[in-house]
Amino acid sequence: MSATIIDGKAFAAEVRGKVAEHVAELAKKGIKPGLAVVLVGEDPASQVYVRSKGKQTVEAGMESFEHKLDASTSEADLLALVDKLNNDPTVNGILVQLPLPDHIDEDKVIGAIDPAKDVDGFHISNVGLLATGQKAMVPCTPLGCLMLLRDHFGSLSGKSAVVVGRSNIVGKPMAQLLLRDSCTVTIAHSRTKDIEDVVRGADIVVAAVGRPEMVTGDWLKPGAVVIDVGINRLPPAEEGGKGKLVGDVDFASASEVAGAITPVPGGVGPMTIACLLANTLTATCRANGLPEPEGLTA
Template identity: 50%
Template sequence: MDAQIAQLLDGKALAQKIQTELQQRIHELQGKIGRSPGLAVLMVGDNPASAAYVRNKERACEKVGIASFGQHFPSETTQTELEQVIHSLNRDERVDGILVQLPLPDHLDAVALLHQIDPNKDADGLHAVNLGRLVRGESGLRSCTPAGVMRLLAEYQINLKGKQAVVVGRSILVGKPMALMLLEADATVTIAHSRTHDLAAITRNADILIAAVGRSNLIAGDMVKPGAVVVDVGMNRITDDVGNSRLVGDVNFDEVKSVAAYLTPVPGGVGPMTVAILLQNTVWSYSQKSS
């Protein structure tokens, strides 16, 4: 008998479904609000990965009917110049979402810039006010990647109540908000990180295992509980001996697919969901204008 192969959690297909729903929602709201929703993505410097992400976001905006107010700045742009741009976007009635594309050049303080964004236009859901709303369980803009993971689990009707969830990684981008969202869904949550002793002993207890550290193939097959749900947030570019590069996650896909019940592919799992939630956040801010 063949070994059980995990069912793939298809983020790409779900992201397309969300985009279609957003298109409808924008169509309904446009008459009331009198304009399209607007998103401003600010990019500094010429990081090729960032440029690809920004293009991807702008294409997705165009597809659903969100106007792009993106701006691209040279690497030597100062903190003050960027703050002034953010302040003018905060005041711009056509802009519902503002996003600073990370990473930024070393001389810029990303957190300080983030705090200049109007919390109600914080499309990335990372402003301290929005993280505070998440902690308190209040409605508001949610961090895109963890919110995308939650939406993906919901789509496949994966029950989280009372389940043991382990989040590997404690970043403010993914790990911490992810743990809070799982807690909100009544899971029992453990956060593991680079200082954790015997990571495998902890991950083997997980009914739901979320890997978000940015280390390729960190989670091996023998670290996963049989029948677990494994979500791979990692996006790592690796190059083989002959110079071909490809994207892999934090999970060793080939090993884990015969142990887990559900598994996200990389690419095509969490990545498209992050962009879908970014658009959803922008439309949510936009929809507040009609109330």
Template identity: 55%
Template sequence: MTATVIYGKDLAAELRNEMKEEVTRLKENGITPGLTVILIGEDPASLSYVRGKQKASEKVGMESDLIELPESTSQAELLSLISELNNDDKVNGILVQLPLPDHIEEQEIIEAIEPSKDVDGFHPVSVGRLMTGQDTFFPCTPYGIMVMLEKAKIDVAGKHVVVIGRSNLVGKPVGQLLLNENATVTYCHSKTRELVYHTKQADIVIVAAGKAGLITDEHIKEEAVVIDVGVNRVDGKLTGDVDFDSVKQKASYITPVPKGVGPMTITMLLYNTIKAAKKTHGLI
């Protein structure tokens, strides 16, 4: 048996075409969704990410603004800028590219963004609503994973899901989203003993540990669903946390790296920004 490969790249293209049509309809009614991304410093990876976000935003017809600030930007200056954007009606979504320089307190910046413009889904208000099953902006990577499972017609209700990783960006929120959909969720992490014991019991394994080749075919049971969120560079090539070649021989579904979960992250950012614009104008 060879697993069905879930290509997030293809699904992302399909969803973005739908979003482009929706943005066109909104524009006809005088509404143009707008996203502003703030980038501090000149980290090449961060710059690549934000350029990708900007390009994707423009392709679906949204307003896209990238504000690039020097590494020396102070906490007070950044907070002042966020305050201005919070009060700018043309800006529906605000995204501060992480990580931030060491002299800037990341959590304070996240909490400064108006929750109605928190399209990253990181504000404590958004997190609280997620935890309590309310409508909110879901973090983009976890949300993308949920959409991929749904589109592949993988019903998570009653399934045992093992999430490897407990970050605030992916591990914790994806587990909560799955719990909200009636999955049984086990979290594993760097301190977990006998990882294989846990993963072998899983119907669905979501790997977001940041360790190349962590999961092999020995870690999963026959016909498990394996979602690889890891992005690692090995010998100049991008690779995930899953040994794709061995695991695909045993799994029922698997996502590749690249072209798997990654493209869905930006797609759900666009979705959240359009949703924010519609909320602002009372359309939802």
């Protein structure tokens, strides 16, 4: 069999379109969502990502506030900026781009963000709310994965799901979201015994382990739906060349067994920024006592 390709790029465009429609309705009420992104240092990948976030924020009709700080910026100065953004009524969402320089405590910075403006969903308050089934800001990548799965299946109730990876950013919140949608969830990781057999029992496989092409076709149940969160660059085949981008799933073998699969690139990646915009919209609606946008939240 040959798997259906889940087009995250096209779905993300639909999400951004829905966000823009809601933002236009808010504008009629005199409300304009604002997203502040803070970048410390000059990491090339982070710079590209921040530029893309800013561009898509403006295209959705939102206000984009970019704060680019030197790598030598002190922890105290960064915390002072976060406090300023917390108290700025024009800012509805705050995102501090990770990783931060070594001299800055990431946990302290994330903990300083107002949980209501924490559009990354990393604040411990939002983590706890998600884990206990309450209203929370949800991390963007897991939210994007959930949207793709809901679109494919309709209802996830009763599905068996395996999340490969236990990170705080993807693995753990992904498992919580699947539980909330009534899946039976297993988290597999580097210490899982007979991991291939564990994965092979799943209707849904979410691979978020950070190892290139780790999950192969023979790990999968025929017809399983595979969401590949990984993005890894393989070494170039020749000197001066550009290495190939691959996921945590061996796409060639997996697509012969799976029922549906996300590609890398063009799968989960585009959904992350789309969900960042959705979270900013949700935060704006909550701040103004308005109904949350349907289909754009967990």
